[in-house]
Structure formats: C-alpha cells, structure tokens
Amino acid sequence: MVMGMSEVTEVMNRVKEEFAKREGGLQTVIFVACGGSLASSYPARYLLNAEARNLRIAGYNSNEFVYATPKAVGSNALVICTSTKATAETVEAVKTANKLGAVTVGLTGYDDSLTAQSAQFYITYYHADEWYKDPSLIHYNSQGTALKIAFWLLKEYEGYEYYDQAQKAFELMPEIYGKAYEKVKEDTAKFAMDYKDDKVWNVLGSGVTYEAVYSDAFCFFQEMQTVHCVPIHSGEYFHGAFETTDKDLAILLLKSAGRTRYLDDRAERFLNKFAGHHYIIDAEKLGLDRLDEKVAEYFNSLLIHPITKQFITAMGEVRMHPMSYRRYMWKFEY
Structure with missing residues (x-):
C-alpha cells in the first residue's frame, strides 16, 4: 500500500x-x-x-x-x-x-x-x-x-472511478520526483546566480499548481528570503498583473500538466514576447506525463512544490540568506 x-x-x-x-x-x-x-x-x-x-x-x-x-x-x-x-x-x-x-x-x-x-x-x-x-x-x-x-x-x-489510478500515481511519484530532483540540479545553480539580486517577484501558475504559486510567494520568497513576491493565477494574469511586466521583472512560471495547461501556455507566449527575466518550471517535462491523464493534474503541486524549494534554496545559498532566517516569526508575541 x-x-x-x-x-x-x-x-x-x-x-x-x-x-x-x-x-x-x-x-x-x-x-x-x-x-x-x-x-x-x-x-x-x-x-x-x-x-x-x-x-x-x-x-x-x-x-x-x-x-x-x-x-x-x-x-x-x-x-x-x-x-x-x-x-x-x-x-x-x-x-x-x-x-x-x-x-x-x-x-x-x-x-x-x-x-x-x-x-x-x-x-x-x-x-x-x-x-x-x-x-x-x-x-x-x-x-x-x-x-x-x-x-x-x-x-x-x-x-x-479513478481511485486505483490515483493510488498508482502515488506509487510512481517518488521515482518521478527522484529523477526530476537530479535533473534540475545544474539548473538550480544557474537560477541562483541569475536571480540572486532580485527583490521583487511574480509567480504564476494554474490549477492544482496554484498551491506551489501561493507557497512560493508567501513562504519561500517572502517568509524565507524576505523579498516581495506576488502570487498570480495564470488565468488572472491578463486581467491586471501583466501590465507590470517588463524585461527586468523577475517572473517564475510554473506550468501544469492537465486541463489548465492552456492558461500557462498563454502566459508563456506573452512572457516570451514582452518579458525577458523569467524562468519556467514545467511539470510535464519533469515527468508528470507518466501518470494516467485522468488523475495527473491533481499531482502537479506534489512535484512542483519541492522542485521550487530546490531552486529557491539554491538562490538563498548564493545570497547567503538561509531559508531558516526570520525577522519576526517565533521571536515574540504578535
């Protein structure tokens, strides 16, 4: 089991x-x-x-x-x-x-x-x-x-009706993540150097992956790295937030496997035209396409969440700002 x-x-x-x-x-x-x-x-x-x-x-x-x-x-x-x-x-x-x-x-x-x-x-x-x-x-x-x-x-x-497929997906996830974890190691080092000086971020994603968007913004970037970060749903990006996009704004796009991938593709096309300081992490390319398509989309964040922690931790090490650092949390009553 x-x-x-x-x-x-x-x-x-x-x-x-x-x-x-x-x-x-x-x-x-x-x-x-x-x-x-x-x-x-x-x-x-x-x-x-x-x-x-x-x-x-x-x-x-x-x-x-x-x-x-x-x-x-x-x-x-x-x-x-x-x-x-x-x-x-x-x-x-x-x-x-x-x-x-x-x-x-x-x-x-x-x-x-x-x-x-x-x-x-x-x-x-x-x-x-x-x-x-x-x-x-x-x-x-x-x-x-x-x-x-x-x-x-x-x-x-x-x-x-797809409970058995979901259990099989859980069984496959350690292998999928293990390969993805090793695959991105060199990428995390380059990411760390390229983005170490950025103090303002946007993180985009859709579907289940919005969990990773939220966690990256509030936990990894703001809480653990003390930098401003805005979590943005890929479908909402074009209803306000995209007006802040330029070649200098640090943007992290988390692409889902599954039905909402179209929303992420649309955001990626815009970023490729008008941004220039953006990075894309794609669950499908990291192995989530191995799961049954009836349940795969519900496992997006289980894969992407720890992958993004790997990236942001590497950035924190280059910045000499450990992920354990806090200004206020746990230090007094608030």
Whole structure:
C-alpha cells in the first residue's frame, strides 16, 4: 500500500462510522489552517471541487474560521485542521468546530501536538526542513496526506472511478520526483546566480499548481528570503498583473500538466514576447506525463512544490540568506 495510505484509511473509516450515526451524514468538508499548511490543502480542495457532485467543499484561514465561522459547521460537517505542531489559531479552530458538533480531524507532524490532542481524530505526516531531498517522502507530507484523504472521500462518498489510478500515481511519484530532483540540479545553480539580486517577484501558475504559486510567494520568497513576491493565477494574469511586466521583472512560471495547461501556455507566449527575466518550471517535462491523464493534474503541486524549494534554496545559498532566517516569526508575541 502507498506510504501513509493505511493511516489515512484507518482514521477515515472511523470518521465514516461516526457520520453514519448522524442524520443526514456527511455534507460539508472544510479544510482549516494558516500559511503553508492552508496552502497544502489546496490540491485536496481543488480535487474535491472538481470531482464531487454532492459534497460541499471549503477552505478557511484558522483565525477567520474562529471569528467568522461558516454556518455549515455542525453535525454534518467534517473539519480538517492542519498544523505541523500547534499553531494557536488552528488549535482554536479545532475547538470551535468541536463546540459546534462537527467531526474534527487534525493533520499534524507529531502525535503529541495540541493539534492532535484537540481534534477528535488525527493523522500524522512526516515533517522536516530537508524533506524535499528524500524522494521517498514526496507524498508523506501535509499536502500528500490531505490529497489522500480527498481521493478517499471521493471513493467512499462519490463513487469516484479513478481511485486505483490515483493510488498508482502515488506509487510512481517518488521515482518521478527522484529523477526530476537530479535533473534540475545544474539548473538550480544557474537560477541562483541569475536571480540572486532580485527583490521583487511574480509567480504564476494554474490549477492544482496554484498551491506551489501561493507557497512560493508567501513562504519561500517572502517568509524565507524576505523579498516581495506576488502570487498570480495564470488565468488572472491578463486581467491586471501583466501590465507590470517588463524585461527586468523577475517572473517564475510554473506550468501544469492537465486541463489548465492552456492558461500557462498563454502566459508563456506573452512572457516570451514582452518579458525577458523569467524562468519556467514545467511539470510535464519533469515527468508528470507518466501518470494516467485522468488523475495527473491533481499531482502537479506534489512535484512542483519541492522542485521550487530546490531552486529557491539554491538562490538563498548564493545570497547567503538561509531559508531558516526570520525577522519576526517565533521571536515574540504578535
């Protein structure tokens, strides 16, 4: 069985038993988290919104969930809260969902975290700063765990017909990522030298890959490299943001495999005409075309997210600005 899938199946079967006792059963699935943890649920949310006909799907920042709780949170709601340790706002979100009668699942890196202890059920995933260097762990993280839950929900509640293809895709991902990781090593060195002095970035992408766009912008560039970065959906690029494009603006385009690739192709054509300081990372060329086309697009970010960390980490090393550096985070109350 796929790494981590047995844990997901065991816990989610217990969740299903709980909903079977409740009138109306499961109707709403809400993913709640902050920052990179919220971004990590985006592929799962995208998959469920794309494929589910009956389930209502949403995603909320933890603090917004606490202060502007959606009315759907109740006995027919599954609230999945993600925090590697115990982000205070996310723990409070779990408690809020519990009080309103929802079924809560905590996704966390540690069995003894407050996230795990506060939720009715919990699933642990692997977390370490250097996780992206080990291809065997490619889907044993928060993003991969949420995606496994989403495929399980589709199978159990929506009669999803491509579950087996999805499991095969999970099995292939370590090999695909391992080859991609080695393939881009020289490219990361050149990228680091070419872009080390840029202080303003745009990152573009579409579909599931928007998870990597968001994470690159807010986590890798702004949080870890202290440079301004704007996350832009490829389809929205032509509705405002492209007016800032010129030959000096640093732009990173993350191209998807799958149905939304047309949006990225269109952005690439424009960049080739009017930009000049842009870089393209293409999931299809990095091996995602090996997956069954019925499910491949849902794995875009599992591949691109760690690849972009490889690139940006290399840039950080040249800049002598480690990815672990923070000005404010974890240093005082805020």
